[in-house]
Amino acid sequence: MQNKNRNQQGYKIKKRSLTTWLSIGFLSLQCGQLYASDNLPDLGSPDLVEYDLQTEQSLGRAFTQALHTQFDLVQDPEILNYIRQLSYHIASNSGNKRDFSFYVINNDSINAFAGPNGVIGIHTGLIAKVDKADELASVIAHEIAHVTQQHLSRTYEYNSTQGSLNSFATLIAAILVGMVDPNAGMATLMGGMGMNMQDQLKNSREHEKEADNVGIQIMYEAGYDPHAMGAFFGKLAKESQFNALQVPEILRTHPVTLSRLTAAENRAQVMPPLKIRKQPNDLTLIKLRVAALDKKLDQVDQRQLTSDERCYLDNLNQLTAKLSQNKFKKSADKLQCLQQAAQKDLLQPLYSTLLIERLQQFADRHYQPALDKYLAKARNLIEYQQDIWPTNLAVRVRHAELLEMQNESEKAQLRLQDGLQQEHNHYQINNYLAQFARRHHQEATANYYQAQAQVAIGNYARAKHFIEQAEILNKQNQEGISQKINYFKAKHEDKLRKPSKPD
Ligand SMILES: [Zn+2]
Structure with missing residues (x-):
């Protein structure tokens, strides 16, 4: 987060308003309600995306400020150090030279999210739930993949071609309300934008699939067991089967289907055994x-x-x-x-x-x-x-x-x-x-x-x-x-x- 001036490849400069960007950052947090549809749109490859690096950084700053003012961020140096060293190690294996910042949110729901400009949040509930560092690595690699595949900007591109624009004030309100109560925030946002819900659904689902695929590759490169991704989500799904009222937040944003688990496991199967096995003991x-x-x-x-x-x-x-x-x-x-x-x-x-x-x-x-x-x-x-x-x-x-x-x-x-x-x-x-x-x-x-x-x-x-x-x-x-x-x-x-x- 201190090194914002690095050159990044694949950006074409084109002015966008902060307003639209805020809506994307917001959606990234609240994408929980946006799933279950077919007919996926063609989103194009990441390098075709046009957006303004400066604007993304502005949005990243706004998002980071919101995190620091509206969220209970963990400052414990031991926990922060553990999560950041693990996460930066994984990010360094993503083949992507962009900036990342990692935060730990004191929240006992099992969740993680990717915001604008490489800002990634990990809930303490997720740390408490994993049994192995590989499981934690699988979720973090998935979020890193959302960033490297530029899913926020692609969502933006999609929205802008659909003409769903909205007022600055509505979006700020949605963000602030949403930090406290995600559902209220979503209602404010939808009311203000008149956004087509179905379009959002299609978009997000395709992105999740891609984040799984790319994430598995990244965690493997970083030396973590690629089987852990399917295994962890499978474990969560199995547990929540018996307690419908307590479905972990991460399953709302990442619904586990048999095909998703099979796809993750199939991918892991074809990877050669890990050469360097990372064994963090802490x-x-x-x-x-x-x-x-x-x-x-x-x-x-x-x-x-x-x-x-x-x-x-x-x-x-x-x-x-x-x-x-x-x-x-x-x-x-x-x-x-x-x-x-x-x-x-x-x-x-x-x-x-x-x-x-x-x-x-x-x-x-x-x-x-x-x-x-x-x-x-x-x-x-x-x-x-x-x-x-x-x-x-x-x-x-x-x-x-x-x-x-x-x-x-x-x-x-x-x-x-x-x-x-x-x-x-x-x-x-x-x-x-x-x-x-x-x-x-x-x-x-x-x-x-x-x-x-x-x-x-x-x-x-x-x-x-x-x-x-x-x-x-x-x-x-x-x-x-x-x-x-x-x-x-x-x-x-x-x-x-x-x-x-x-x-
Ligand atoms: Zn995801």
Whole structure:
């Protein structure tokens, strides 16, 4: 999301209005109701599509802003890091050089969606449901395929030739209502557009088929088991057979038919065995974090867990539990197994990042014995892992937390700032830097980083607000960042002048 100026192939420049684009982005979210029809139209090949890259980026920004204001986005660095590393790895095998951004939405329905400009959302409900990383990879690859096949722009092309145009105001209303209640949003949209429902149905169904086919190929290239796609959807369909009231959201948008399952399985069958088998071993721990987020740790079946994983769950429980001082002291005993698990598998950083989270808890309550016993050990572990996993967001953030606990604030700040050299997670890292500045009573600096965070998600209206605040506070408090502020203003001059409106 930080690298929007890459050249992309296959675009012919032709002006389109933002209005129409908004409708497409909206449909991508709400396509749940639009299925079950035959007579598929010929949609043409993706490279025949004409649309304006700039307009798509504007729409992507509007969509991203809506995500950040209307949705409960997961900011947990461990979960985000897991999903983003998995997703970018799959995307890098799509043979498509375009930009993607991946978000995790805290929503327990089993679903994922693709929006404009490569923005992809994954629900926590989906993460909780999968048993293997391959299953998760199959859904993410399917959504990536919607993007690489330019399904939104093709839907747009189709709509525009059918003359279904509509007012800007109607669409904005539909989007905002739709974020809260998809059905209400759809009604508003349909009312405003007079859109031909049948045409939409045909379009979407063909796109789903294509996303399956292309997605299976992409996940295979990325080293994931292509059989997982058919197997996962089959499993969901079988489960929902017995509970018609609880059909997973993803089955509403991706209806499972026998022919669809057979097609997916047939495709997987003809693929030669995987050469490099990717074996990420951290899905179980990530699922525990998702359960903690949903306050469902007590529902986890512990019989399925190894003793290290049970230790992880135990310590996650302690993080959220309200403990009396006495129990709190006792809970320090649970750090032992966490430290041992971290030591056992040095390539698995999730144990040491949780150890640091726990130590933060003891630092907050000024319980020194736990810190004396484990801080130095945790530091050894995390420094080692920072070297091995320089792009891991969780390792970076927890490392900085640990440095701050040891009163090495300057180093902590540098750790975070180094993260800005990488392409992803700018929004999160700038927010951490803002929080850091606030803890050290540097209000101007905090506002400056908040402005940077807003730029990272394309919200220039808010960026403008924060940089103006930073300027005022910097004059009052003498934080010495006027050069930084001026550079920021010069760099984003155009966009700050006319925030979030396309030309
Ligand atoms: Zn789909």
